[in-house]
Structures are given as structure tokens and as C-alpha cells.
Amino acid sequence: QQKVQQSPESLTVSEGAMASLNCTFSDGTSDNFRWYRQHSGKGLEVLVSIFSDGEKEEGRFTAHLNRASLHVSLHIREPQPSDSAVYLCAMSITSNTDKVVFGTGTRLQVSP
């Protein structure tokens, strides 16, 4: 089954500095990748969906996918204290299922 590892486990950045989060997966069969954010005590909200190699931007959030290196990243431009949350990457297990597997998460703290 697809395994997903996220790094770093936690990250502290200053307000306005770029934040970069990483996700590696165990095989290249997935074709459906997403980044979610979870504020404390809340559900998850989707930030960016990406389905092909390259870059996808949604506002201040940019995802990069490189299936050959089994890697997807998230870059947050000009992070704000309100961006402090846990960020999870998610990928479908195969192309013909709704089910996804989530990474373990990166806890981001943005300091003013």
C-alpha cells in the first residue's frame, strides 16, 4: 500500500518568509495529489490539488509534483500567523478509487 512521509515534522518561520514542506511517497502509481491544512480543533481544508508533474499555484500556496522522484512539495509565500496549522499531503492510492492516504503532517508555526 502507498506510504507517505512528510518532512519536517515541525517548522517555525517568521511572518513573510517562505515556508516549504515536503512529502515523499512510496511508488508512482498515484495520479491525484492534494495538500490540506488543519487548524487546531478543526476539520481539514484543501489548499491545492495537483494531478500532473510541474507546478500548481492557488493564491499564496504552490505545489510542485515530481513523480519520477516520488516527491510533492508545498510552498507558502508570505506566511501569516493565521497560517499556523498542521499541513497534510494526501494522495489517491490508485487512479480508480476515491480513497486517499494521508501523510503524518507538518506542524507549521508562523511567528509575527
Add this chain to the structure above:
Amino acid sequence: NAGVIQTPRHKVTGKGQEATLWCEPISGHSAVFWYRQTIVQGLEFLTYFRNQAPIDDSGMPKERFSAQMPNQSHSTLKIQSTQPQDSAVYLCASSLDPGGDYTFGSGTRLLVI
């Protein structure tokens, strides 16, 4: 659109009691998912339905957990004879299309004492 609604938000049960968790998906969404979240294990898939039919329950502990979707407006997750290790946040999500974005509820925090 009120989003995915989960009730109750918090539930405390004694060991051995039954717990029933409710989820109301977004109207028109055809898939409903249940996940369990703990600090140690992260987000674990439990089960999902599409068009009310159970599709995959491979994540469900077989003996005490069951899920149903009697109509398109709600799903339930039932845990019989709850154990302390069942303590977790149980998250429900729905999606419109196959492979589409999930919309999550705020979760039910279950504490078994």
C-alpha cells in the same frame, strides 16, 4: 451550504459502552468517508460509501466497528464495547466526484474512560 456536519462534537463513554457518531454530508456529494485521527497514527482511513453503497471498509476494526449510510443525507459510525484505544477524533468527509476534493467535517472527539 453548512458543509459536512458531524455530531456530537465531543463524546465521553465508559469502557464497554456503545458510541454512535453521526455525519451529514454536503447535499449532492456522492461519496462519504470516515477517518480516525490520533497523535500517534495520524489520519487512518476507516471506510467509505459511494451513492450509499459501501465500497471499501478495509480500515475498519472488524469486530466492534460498523458503518452505515441508510440514506444520502447521513451516515453513522458505531463502535460497540468501546475501549480506551478507540479514543480519537473521528472525521467524516464527503466528495462530489470520483477522485474529487474532500470536504471534511470538524470531527467528533471520542474519549473512552
